[in-house]
Amino acid sequence: MAVSSSPEPDPSRREATPSPAGEHPNMYRYDEFDAAIVNQRVEQFRGQVARRLSGEILEDEFKPLRLQNGVYLQLHAYMLRVAIPYGQLSPRQLTRLSDIADKYDRNYGHFTTRQNIQFNWVALKDIPDVLAELADVEMHAIQTSGNCIRNVTSDHFAGATADEIMDPRPWCEIIRQWSTFHPEFAFLPRKFKIAVTAAEHDRAAIRVHDIGLHMRLRDGVVGFEVHVGGGQGRTPHIAAQVNDFVAEDHLLDYLEAIMRVYNRHGRRDNKYKARIKILVTELGADEFTRQVEAEYAAQTDGEKIALPREEIARIHAYFAPPDFADKPAVSDGFERAKETDPGFARWAKINLHPHKVAGYRSVTISLKPIGGAPGDATGEQMRLVARLAERYGHGDIRVTHAQNLVLPHVALDDLPALYQALADATLATANESLITDMIVCPGLDYCNLANARSIPMGQAVQAVFADPDLQADIGKLHINISGCINACGHHHVGHIGILGVDKKGEEFYQITFGGRADEKARIGDIAGPAMGFDEVPTALKRVVERYRSLRGSPDEPFVETLERIGHAPFKEALYAVD
Amino acid sequence: MPLIKQGAEAENPWVFSEDGSGLDTAGPVSVPLAVLQAETDRLLQRNAPVGVRLIPDDDPAALADHLSALSLVEVSFPKYTDGRGYSQAQLLRRRYGYAGELRAVGHVLRDQILYMHRSGFDAFETERADLPNVLNALAEFSAFYQRAADGAQPVFAARRATGA
Numbered sequence: 001m002a003v004s005s006s007p008e009p010d011p012s013r014r015e016a017t018p019s020p021a022g023e024h025p026n027m028y029r030y031d032e033f034d035a036a037i038v039n040q041r042v043e044q045f046r047g048q049v050a051r052r053l054s055g056e057i058l059e060d061e062f063k064p065l066r067l068q069n070g071v072y073l074q075l076h077a078y079m080l081r082v083a084i085p086y087g088q089l090s091p092r093q094l095t096r097l098s099d100i101a102d103k104y105d106r107n108y109g110h111f112t113t114r115q116n117i118q119f120n121w122v123a124l125k126d127i128p129d130v131l132a133e134l135a136d137v138e139m140h141a142i143q144t145s146g147n148c149i150r151n152v153t154s155d156h157f158a159g160a161t162a163d164e165i166m167d168p169r170p171w172c173e174i175i176r177q178w179s180t181f182h183p184e185f186a187f188l189p190r191k192f193k194i195a196v197t198a199a200e201h202d203r204a205a206i207r208v209h210d211i212g213l214h215m216r217l218r219d220g221v222v223g224f225e226v227h228v229g230g231g232q233g234r235t236p237h238i239a240a241q242v243n244d245f246v247a248e249d250h251l252l253d254y255l256e257a258i259m260r261v262y263n264r265h266g267r268r269d270n271k272y273k274a275r276i277k278i279l280v281t282e283l284g285a286d287e288f289t290r291q292v293e294a295e296y297a298a299q300t301d302g303e304k305i306a307l308p309r310e311e312i313a314r315i316h317a318y319f320a321p322p323d324f325a326d327k328p329a330v331s332d333g334f335e336r337a338k339e340t341d342p343g344f345a346r347w348a349k350i351n352l353h354p355h356k357v358a359g360y361r362s363v364t365i366s367l368k369p370i371g372g373a374p375g376d377a378t379g380e381q382m383r384l385v386a387r388l389a390e391r392y393g394h395g396d397i398r399v400t401h402a403q404n405l406v407l408p409h410v411a412l413d414d415l416p417a418l419y420q421a422l423a424d425a426t427l428a429t430a431n432e433s434l435i436t437d438m439i440v441c442p443g444l445d446y447c448n449l450a451n452a453r454s455i456p457m458g459q460a461v462q463a464v465f466a467d468p469d470l471q472a473d474i475g476k477l478h479i480n481i482s483g484c485i486n487a488c489g490h491h492h493v494g495h496i497g498i499l500g501v502d503k504k505g506e507e508f509y510q511i512t513f514g515g516r517a518d519e520k521a522r523i524g525d526i527a528g529p530a531m532g533f534d535e536v537p538t539a540l541k542r543v544v545e546r547y548r549s550l551r552g553s554p555d556e557p558f559v560e561t562l563e564r565i566g567h568a569p570f571k572e573a574l575y576a577v578d
Numbered sequence: 579m580p581l582i583k584q585g586a587e588a589e590n591p592w593v594f595s596e597d598g599s600g601l602d603t604a605g606p607v608s609v610p611l612a613v614l615q616a617e618t619d620r621l622l623q624r625n626a627p628v629g630v631r632l633i634p635d636d637d638p639a640a641l642a643d644h645l646s647a648l649s650l651v652e653v654s655f656p657k658y659t660d661g662r663g664y665s666q667a668q669l670l671r672r673r674y675g676y677a678g679e680l681r682a683v684g685h686v687l688r689d690q691i692l693y694m695h696r697s698g699f700d701a702f703e704t705e706r707a708d709l710p711n712v713l714n715a716l717a718e719f720s721a722f723y724q725r726a727a728d729g730a731q732p733v734f735a736a737r738r739a740t741g742a
Contacts, residue, residue, distance in 0.1 A: 031737070033721045033733040033736065033737065034733075036719075036720050036721050037719060037722075037723070037733075040718055040719050040720065041719075043718070044718045044719075048689060057689075061658070061687055061689070064659060147659070147661075177723045177733070177734075178723060178724060180723055181693075181719070181722065181723065181724075182723075182724055183664060183692075183693040183694075183696035183697045183722075183724065183726050184661075184664045184665055184668050184693075184697055184726070185661070185664075186661065186664070186690075186693050187658070187659050187660065187661025187664065187690075187693075188661060189661075260665050260668075263661055263664070263665050264662055264665050268660060268662075298673065299673075300672070300673055302672055303672045303673060303725075305724075305725055306725075307734055308734060308735075308738060311734040311737065311738070314737070
């Protein structure tokens with residue numbers, strides 16, 4: 001049942017609102033209330049750490065407190081996960097992250113599949129100071145872990161891409177504020193992740209989130225298609241659609257109804273069955289939906305959030321588009337550089353995304369150089385990207401869920417200079433969405449849950465496909481690697497998934513085919529028995545060769561060939577003995 | 579066990595009766611929901627205050643018809659990580675209009691008390707937090723994003739009020 005609303009004259013008019021003064025328009029800026037909340041959180045955590053160090057708080061009682069501040073105990077040290085709301089950063093913020101990497105870590109940070117950044121070597125005693133440095137640039141680590149509502153994620157091309165019906169970031173920010181320290185939902189059965197997209201092609205993987213929201217326009221009213229119960233981990237599920245249209249005025253009330261049904265009825269007897277996907281599955285999507293609708297219908301007027309339209313408009317105003325110069329659709333400088341520099345031409349073909357404004361592109365800065373640790377960036381690299389964003393990118397930087405960075409708004413004329421600067425810092429790998437652009441969890445090298453190494457596996461597979469011509473010929477192919485069943489490397493939704501398993505103390509890897517995280521989301525199928533570390537790269541090479549010989553046309557991506565002809569030929573290739 | 583109520587230490591005259599025995603004594607008695615449901619008439623006709631103690635599985639809707647006769651609702655937290663009591667409290671206060679004492683009992687810790695307060699609790703039975711600690715916990719934040727059961731003005735309303 002759709003939740004309707006009175007139509008609003010013209011939602012697109014919000015775009016015309018002038019953006020507030022500030023060093024960078026086009027992103028949310030804290031007012032005195034936001035600043036107070038984040039600063040008070042720093043002091044609260046400082047007190048909690050002091051009470052923990054004095055023994056007043058027991059470790060078991062401290063654990064959820066530190067988790068809800070993004071502090072994990074990893075294999076070797078504490079890890080701090082910093083929130084990057086819906087993946088957007090200003091140059092000043094990215095520079096601050098680089099300073100933290102230098103000062104408190106080993107000069108690098110790791111960008112995550114939740115569009116966040118992790119520091120792997122921070123001392124617990126330093127964390128309150130790090131949080132204070134973050135608060136100073138309007139950042140925090142609130143609810144980046146723990147059994148609460150996590151950082152809301154979105155399309156990394158939001159506000160720039162030609163294929164969105166509107167910019168989803170304002171609603172991401174509204175959800176961020178609503179979910180921050182929500183008193184009712186801080187101790188959920190399990191963690192809870194929300195993603196929002198406004199583009200038909202889903203780059204935010206909303207169907208594998210606890211709640212996935214797809215923005216829709218209906219009769220001039222902005223609303224949301226609501227998907228619930230997606231997730232990966234040991235029991236992967238594609239979300240069920242529980243409502244085809246919830247008007248924006250009612251979104252937060254509807255989310256509260258979902259959260260309350262989950263908080264009250266989600267399983268708490270077994271942490272592996274505690275995610276909302278299990279509740280949706282055990283009740284059935286229809287019964288779950290009925291319970292949500294009943295809870296929503298029972299809300300009294302006094303319970304309604306009734307977010308004022310003025311507040312909705314206030315938040316939208318921050319995201320007013322940058323002042324784009326009038327540019328011709330074709331740039332002579334850009335065309336000339338492609339003719340004279342084959343490296344640039346290749347990068348421009350692979351790492352650029354169409355922009356809604358003529359003469360502009362969104363640029364993917366790959367953090368997947370051959371042989372690197374996927375998603376890692378050094379302090380120097382972060383500082384460079386911040387400077388380049390300032391100079392060429394309207395001061396806007398995004399983190400993608402595939403662990404790359406994006407400059408969403410770059411003029412064609414500026415691309416050759418940008419490319420050169422990136423190339424000098426090994427940030428110009430031309431592999432966006434290609435076979436070497438893998439999502440890889442930290443694995444056994446860092447994580448105390450892992451069964452197997454992930455990063456070295458990624459590097460071994462990359463090595464087999466390192467030839468740029470070969471990669472370009474293969475085309476779009478997502479390989480995702482997880483070092484254990486918790487699936488942080490999203491192996492279930494890789495076109496090819498690689499899952500590390502432990503067999504009597506030895507690392508083995510199970511291969512899946514046919515997963516995808518987009519609007520046609522699907523969980524991959526296990527191809528057969530797991531294989532040893534050394535066998536995987538050559539086995540995948542055989543699979544890819546089989547694909548190249550069987551694809552319907554050079555433009556047919558791997559995952560579509562799989563869907564067209566079935567998995568059998570690829571399984572056969574996977575296990576064929578040379 | 580120490581009881582902190584509306585920002586001060588308080589005497590606790592209440593007795594919890596797991597099985598409903600002792601109802602004939604004179605003082606205030608609180609019972610499990612199941613006992614209240616089984617012996618509603620006998621309980622509500624007592625000449626002394628009656629309360630009920632919810633466990634996380636209980637549906638607060640079952641109390642809706644009796645709330646005006648109850649002087650205390652206790653919500654138990656067997657383990658502080660079980661967050662169902664927050665929803666029970668919000669429902670009692672905001673949907674069913676319960677205005678009497680709402681007490682958190684069980685594994686009640688200093689660093690959860692602010693969330694409890696915002697969810698509608700006004701009394702905390704706790705071994706692990708003394709009064710100064712509780713008062714400090716309640717004062718840690720000056721602004722809140724949500725409408726909740728404590729009546730605090732949410733930030734989005736405060737922004738309009740200040741013209742921010």
